[in-house]
Amino acid sequence: MRIPLRSVSATGAAVVAAVVLSGVVPSSAVAAPRWAPAASATVHPGVVTDTAGGQCTSNFVFTGSDGSVYLGQAAHCAGTGAATETDGCGAGSLPLGTPVAVDGATRPGELVYSSWRAMQARGETDPGTCAFNDLALVRIDPADVGRVNPSVPYWGGPTGLGAGSTAAGDLVYSYGNSPLRQGVSALSPKQGASLGDDGNGWSHTVLTLTPGVPGDSGSAFLDANGRAIGVLATLALLPVPTSNGVGDLPRELAYAQRTSGIDGLQLALGTEPFQPPLL
Numbered sequence: 122m123r124i125p126l127r128s129v130s131a132t133g134a135a136v137v138a139a140v141v142l143s144g145v146v147p148s149s150a151v152a153a154p155r156w157a158p159a160a161s162a163t164v165h166p167g168v169v170t171d172t173a174g175g176q177c178t179s180n181f182v183f184t185g186s187d188g189s190v191y192l193g194q195a196a197h198c199a200g201t202g203a204a205t206e207t208d209g210c211g212a213g214s215l216p217l218g219t220p221v222a223v224d225g226a227t228r229p230g231e232l233v234y235s236s237w238r239a240m241q242a243r244g245e246t247d248p249g250t251c252a253f254n255d256l257a258l259v260r261i262d263p264a265d266v267g268r269v270n271p272s273v274p275y276w277g278g279p280t281g282l283g284a285g286s287t288a289a290g291d292l293v294y295s296y297g298n299s300p301l302r303q304g305v306s307a308l309s310p311k312q313g314a315s316l317g318d319d320g321n322g323w324s325h326t327v328l329t330l331t332p333g334v335p336g337d338s339g340s341a342f343l344d345a346n347g348r349a350i351g352v353l354a355t356l357a358l359l360p361v362p363t364s365n366g367v368g369d370l371p372r373e374l375a376y377a378q379r380t381s382g383i384d385g386l387q388l389a390l391g392t393e394p395f396q397p398p399l400l
Contacts, residue, residue, distance in 0.1 A: 154184065154188060154190055154266055154269070155267070156269060156270045156271065156392055157267055157268050157269060157270050158270065158392075159270045159272045159391075159392055159393045162225075162268060162269060162270030162272075163224075163225030163226070163268045164192065164223060164224075164225040164226050164261065164265060164268045164269045164270075165182070165225070165269065165270045165271065165272060165273075165274065166179055166180055166181055166182065166271065166272070166273045166274065166296065166341045167179060167273065167274045167296045167297075167298050167309070167340070167341070168192075168223060168224040168225050168298065169224040169298055169300065169336075170192070170194045170198065170221050170222065170223055170224070170230075170259060170339070171221065171222040171224075172194070172198050172199045172215065172219060172221045172222075172232065173199070173215055173219065175198045175199065175200070176198075176300055176336050177194050177195055177198035177336065177337075177338045177339040178194075178296075178297055178298040178299065178336065178337050178338065178339050178340040178353070179192045179193060179194050179223070179259075179339060179341075180193040180194065180195075180339050180340060180341040180349075180352045180353075180370075181193045181271065181273075181279060181341050181349055181370070181388055181389070182269060182270075182271035182388075182389040183258060183374075183386060183387065183388055183389060184385070184386075184387060184389050185383045185384055185385050185386055186384045186385025187384065187385075189260055189261075189383075190260070190261045190266050190269055190389075191233070191234075191258040191259060191260050191261065191383075191386075192223060192230060192258070192259045192261055192269075193256060193257070193258060193259075193339070193341075193352065194221075194257050194258075194259060194339040195255050195256065195257065195338045195339035195352060195353070195354055195368075196209060196214065196235045196236045196237040196238075196254075196255045196256055196257040197209075197212070197237070197255055197338065197354070198257060198338060198339060199214050199215040199219060199221075199232055199235060199237075199257060200212055200213060200214055200215075200237070201213035201214060201215060207252065207355070208251050208252060209236060209237035209240050209241075209251055209252075209254055209255060210237075210240045210241060210245050210246070210250075210251035211241075211251075212237060214235055214237045214238050215232065216232075216238075217232055217233055217234070217235065217238065218231060218232065218233075219231070219232040220232075221259045223259065223261065223265070225268060226261065226262065226265040226268065227262075227264060227265055227268075228262040228264055228265060229262070230259040230260055230261050230262060230265075231259065231260045231262075232257060232258075232259055233258055233259070233260045233381070233383070234256075234257060234258040234377055234381040234383065235257045236254040236255060236256045236257065236373060236376060236377065237254075237255070237257075239376070239377070239380040239381065240254060242380075243380065248320075249320035249321045249322075249323040249324075250323065250372075250376070252320055252323070252324075253319075253320045253323035253324040253354070253366075253368050253369070254323065254368070254372070254373055254376055255352065255354045255368050255373070256352060256368065256370075256373040256374070256376075256377060258377065258381065258383070270391075270392060271389035271390065271391050271392065272391035272392050272393040273294075273296055273341055273343060273391060274296050274309070274310075275296055275309070275310040275398075276294045276296065276310065276343060276347070276395060276396075276397050277347065277391055277393040277394050277395040277396055277397075278343055278347030278348070278349075278390075278391045278393070278394075278395035279341075279343060279347060279348060279349040279388065279390060279391050279395075280346060280347035280348055280390065280391070280395050281346075281347075281348045281349070281388075281390065282348060282349055282370065282371055282374070282388055283344050283348040283349055283350030283351070283370060283371055284344075284348070284350075284371070285322060285350075285369060285371040285372065286318055286322055286369075287315035287317065287318060287325045287327075287344070287350065288315065288317065289314075289315060289316055289317045290314055290315065291314060291315040291344065291345065292312070292313075292314055292315075292344070292345040293312070293313055293314060293315055293325075293327050293329070293342050293343065293344060293345075293350070293367075294310075294311070294312055294342070294343045294344075294345075294347075294397055295310075295311040295312075295313075295327075295329065295333070295340050295341060295342045295343070295353065296309050296310055296311065296340060296341060297309055297311060297333055297334075297336075297337035297340045297353070298336070298337065298340070299333075299334050299335060299336030299337045300336045301334055301335060301336050308331055311329040311330065311331055311333070311340075312329060312330060312397070313327055313328050313329030313330060314327065314328060315327050316328055316361060316364060318369075319366070322369060322372065323368065323369050323372055324354075324366050324367065324368055324369060325342075325350065325351055325366075325367040325368075325369060326357065326361065326364050326365070326366060326367075327342070327364065327365050327367050328361060328363070328364045328365075329365065332356060332363040332364070332365055333353045333356060333365045334356065335356075337353055338353055338354060339352055339353060339354075340352070340353040341353075342367050342370075343395070346395070347391075347394075347395025347397075349370050349388055350367070350369070350370055350371075351367035351368050351369055351370050352367065352368045352370055352373065353365055353366075353367055353368075354366050354367065354368050370388075374386070374388065
């Protein structure tokens, strides 16, 4: 059983909603924006996003060929259905253009891509894609681009895009920011290992020292080389209690590159080296 990890702030209660992700293909080279220094940037992977009351943790920064900057979150963060709805090919979602509050930004971002809406628009039927493709992109307001840095807090990176698969025992690193932790930053960095893949490679099952909880949904996952491999989506009760489902970012990004209409969409690399300290 999988439990999604969106946190809804309207009532202050933790609720859940969602699944896992998908892919990547090479895109045309674009000039990187002028990033804020990592030490002073207020918008970066791991900041909280709020989509009509659905609180999630952002994952990675992305860019387009026109200079636009995007912050990734889970598509289910904009879900409108029950917390148990995890099939993106049928679940309800807020429309593109919905404002998204981004912690550290002075103005709301804009939901410009949702894998759930993209799959429904094209009539996607592949079970693995429908179940695990769970990526959304929030365009950062131009006034806030100068506040952005793409480095993952604590760990550094990403150094590139992952290979698209994990084997049992592969090390993984993440950074959650659930409001349920009430600002206890020591619980944000997560280190663990993969238990293997699911959904024909669309999902990775991971076990970390402290599991992702509601509000961590959308968190970035890195491999042992600091490469971006996935986005946190669900908490599993079976077969391994407190393990998490992580959508495969290479597949998710490739799907977005094909369907989002964003020219030159690509992952932004961190300005800080990947040097994981011992926990």
